[in-house]
Each structure stands twice: as C-alpha cells, then as structure tokens.
Amino acid sequence: LSKTQAQDGNQFPGGFRFGVATASYQVEGAWNEDGKGENIWDYLTHNNPGAIDDGSNGDIACDSYHKTAEDVELLKDLDVDFYRFSISWSRILPSGHANYINREGVNYYNELIDTLIANDIRPLITMFHWDLPQPLQEIGGWPNPILADLFVDYAKVLFDEFGDRVLEWITFNEPYQICHQGYSEATKAPLYAQDGIGGYLCGHTLLLAHAKTYQLYNESYRETQQGRVGITVNAMWGEPASESEDDATAAENYIQFTFGWFFNPIYASEGDYPSVMRSQIDANSQAEGFQRSRLPSFTQEEIELLKGSSDFLGLNHYSSYECARLTTDETTPSFINDMGVSYTQPDTWEAGASFWLKVYPDGIRKLLNWIKTRYGNPEVMITENGFSYAGNEQDLQDCRRVNYYNVYLEAILAAIVEDECNVTAYTAWSFMDNYEWLRGYTQRFGLYYVDFTDDDRPRTPKMSSRVYSNIISTRAINWTYVPEGFTACDW
Numbered sequence: 001l002s003k004t005q006a007q008d009g010n011q012f013p014g015g016f017r018f019g020v021a022t023a024s025y026q027v028e029g030a031w032n033e034d035g036k037g038e039n040i041w042d043y044l045t046h047n048n049p050g051a052i053d054d055g056s057n058g059d060i061a062c063d064s065y066h067k068t069a070e071d072v073e074l075l076k077d078l079d080v081d082f083y084r085f086s087i088s089w090s091r092i093l094p095s096g097h098a099n100y101i102n103r104e105g106v107n108y109y110n111e112l113i114d115t116l117i118a119n120d121i122r123p124l125i126t127m128f129h130w131d132l133p134q135p136l137q138e139i140g141g142w143p144n145p146i147l148a149d150l151f152v153d154y155a156k157v158l159f160d161e162f163g164d165r166v167l168e169w170i171t172f173n174e175p176y177q178i179c180h181q182g183y184s185e186a187t188k189a190p191l192y193a194q195d196g197i198g199g200y201l202c203g204h205t206l207l208l209a210h211a212k213t214y215q216l217y218n219e220s221y222r223e224t225q226q227g228r229v230g231i232t233v234n235a236m237w238g239e240p241a242s243e244s245e246d247d248a249t250a251a252e253n254y255i256q257f258t259f260g261w262f263f264n265p266i267y268a269s270e271g272d273y274p275s276v277m278r279s280q281i282d283a284n285s286q287a288e289g290f291q292r293s294r295l296p297s298f299t300q301e302e303i304e305l306l307k308g309s310s311d312f313l314g315l316n317h318y319s320s321y322e323c324a325r326l327t328t329d330e331t332t333p334s335f336i337n338d339m340g341v342s343y344t345q346p347d348t349w350e351a352g353a354s355f356w357l358k359v360y361p362d363g364i365r366k367l368l369n370w371i372k373t374r375y376g377n378p379e380v381m382i383t384e385n386g387f388s389y390a391g392n393e394q395d396l397q398d399c400r401r402v403n404y405y406n407v408y409l410e411a412i413l414a415a416i417v418e419d420e421c422n423v424t425a426y427t428a429w430s431f432m433d434n435y436e437w438l439r440g441y442t443q444r445f446g447l448y449y450v451d452f453t454d455d456d457r458p459r460t461p462k463m464s465s466r467v468y469s470n471i472i473s474t475r476a477i478n479w480t481y482v483p484e485g486f487t488a489c490d491w
C-alpha cells in the first residue's frame, strides 16, 4: 500500500484489536520487595554489570510495581483494547517451586488485572518473559528437562489465581531469544555460550513445557474459564540476498532454523522439528564425533502433544534479513554452522537505534503470507512491533517511530485486506521506555517517554502515542494527522 492508498481510509476490520506491551523485568522494578525472589536478570545485572552497555539494572526500571493506577489511566487514555504484560515467576513463587506462593506478589497482579478490567481493557498475560527464578538456573535452567514440569506447576498457580478473569495467555515470549541467546550465543541471561548444544536442549524443554501447559488448560480449566492459550515467537523475515538457488535455500533455512524451530512442532500439520534442522544437525553431530545428535528427539507421543497446542499464533516482528548460503568457516559445533546461512541488512533500509532494527515493512507482509501458506492461515496476533531511538534522545516529536508504525500497519492492513491473512490483533512494543536487556537504558522503544533520572519515573506522551491512539479510534492510518502540541513531520 502506498501512502496515498492508506489515505483512502482503508480501515482495520471490525473486531481487530489494538494493544501495547511491556514485560515484568523491563518495567516493574521492586526487584526484592514484598517477598519477590531473585531471578536470573537480577543475578546477572548485580554480579556482572559490565555485561550491560550502561552497567544498569532493573532494580527500579519504570517502577511500575508502584504505579498501577497511574499506568492504567494512561492505557485508558490511549484507548487500547488490551494490555500485554508478563508475570514475574519469582514474584509469585520466590524459589521457583510451587510449594510456597507469595501472596503479596499475587495481590500486585490481581490489582493490575482488576484495574484493567474496571477500565474495559483486557489483560493479555505472558507467563514467561525471560526472568527465570535464579534457584532454577542453579539446577541447570531450561536445558534441565525437569523445568518443563516446574513450569506447569507455576502455570497451574496462575490459572488458579487469575484464570477466572484472564482469558488470554501466552506461555513463552520468544523461545529463540530465551534459548539460543541465553544458552548458545551468550547474548541474554544466563549468558551461556554452549553454542549448538545449550540452545537446542533449552528449546526442547520449553516446547514440552508449553505443550504440557496447553494440555493442563484443556483438561482442567478451559471448560470453566473459557480462555485461550498461545505462544509468542519472534520472527525476523528472511529473504534471498540474490536470485541464486543457493540463496533461496538459505532464506528458507534461515526461516526454519530461527522460527520454524518453534512454530513447526505446534502449527505444521506434520509437527516435530523442521526436517532441515533434524537432518543438518544430525549429520553435523555425527561428523563432529558426537555419540548422539545435539538436537534431542521427541517421542511420537510428544509430537502429537505438541501438534495444535495453541489457540492463536503469537508473533513478534521488528525487521528482516537478506540471506545467503554460509561460505565462511565457523567454529563447530555452532548454530550458525548447523543453519548454514549468513544474513545481512542492506544500508538502504532506515536504521533504528538497535543494530538489528532496520525498517522494511514488506518483510511483515511476506512473513504473514508465509505463515498463512505454510500453517494453513492460523489466527495470528501480532504481540510486538516497534522502533527504537537512542537513550539520550529526549525529543518527544518521534517522527521516525510514527513513520515505522504507519508503514508497518499499512503492510499488515494489506496482508489482511488484500492477501486475506487471518490477523486479529496488533500490539505496539512498547507502552513506555523501559530496560532493554543488555542495552540497559541506552535504547528507547516507548510510546511514552520515561525519565530514568527522576525518582518518580514520570511518563510523558511522545507524538507516536497520540498517533497510535488516533489509529485505534479511527481504525485507519492517516499520514496527515498532527496531534495537538506537536508539529507536522516532514513526510
């Protein structure tokens, strides 16, 4: 859709829902208040602050733990249909185990849920957004298969405590980031570099945890609570860097290794890991002298349990890559060597403050069509999409973020209206500036500006928050809309 077409006022279909998202470690603060236990991000930032670009941590972050009423007012003002947030496992179960429930942690989330509902905003809850209780990491973390059962114990507590009012659940946010970045390439807590080994073991446990949680909901809660359970996977779109056959294969392998890894077992009719992962990792493991494949195998029963174990497909998308067959010698064992793909982004794509974030809206339209074709047009809820400025940029006139949201929402609208992709919701990342993991506070994704030098952590609306609110109320993209108090961007 060109910018002029969008001005035809193409509207998002009735029933399409708009929201904003955050995550517990990134916004809550109160890291050790009211009985909360230590999680792996508390542990990492306190014991290895040098791993964070600005040496910061989420001890206070946006102090959202103490700002429920204020923040729900802002959400009301945005006019969102839902608010996606995550629950901190260690705030509910300080040791990670379900033998002791921290009532004050339960109270905090009950207050937030009840205030949202009182304001006609639906909670969309992510059960796990990276903040694993430290004691569970000390028994091996996600590569330890027992964690699948401990996660189900945690999920049961959430369904018991909140399931009467929470009707949409996401088990995991971004398994690839949790597993490959956490246990293979050391770019997320707990920063392990067991490349080609840790990530696959983590992913195996995570997928089984998800499937067992879905089964628990089906057997013990769905009839009375009538809710929905899904999973959210981040997908960077991958396309061939050239017309060559090699690069077409590379793009498909990039897709299968980076998000087919988690989507295929759940949404593909045949289930199980993508066949290219199975074959390439098995072959490489044997060639490298391993006695068994570095990629674990599911039993037939587990394959069946995983198939269809989701009521919607949660999709995080920010950007895309151009893919080519890997020609460099990589260390082995390694994920990149298993995948056999090198991926880049052309300089012609506008850059955000995050090195991996380039503006390429065609990517989300192609991705949505790929999901439609490959998985039989499942219901997709876009659970994150957003743009980053550098931490020291104070300007509230964030035209580049307005541009990003307009062009990506146009592409999504085209996928819905012209390509008939079954997309039912969109979530902007993020509600407010927050703690950006190893980047600390050096990158801002928020629709609201947060002053992290002020103890009160004041929130100030950026232009993009007004534009997004206008999209929600008019259900259309309008390049000429200039919110009160701001000046026109130079489109």
Ligand SMILES: O=S(=O)(O)CCCN1CCN(CCO[C@@H]2O[C@H](CO)[C@@H](O)[C@H](O)[C@H]2O)CC1
Residues within 6 Å of the ligand: 023, 026, 173, 174, 177, 187, 234, 236, 316, 318, 356, 384, 429, 436, 445
């Ligand atoms: O493998 S590399 O390091 O060479 C390239 C990394 C590319 N990924 C793209 C997806 N992004 C996931 C998005 O992560 C999401 O996006 C937000 C902004 O980052 C986070 O704040 C959210 O918590 C997270 O859910 C993390 C970085």
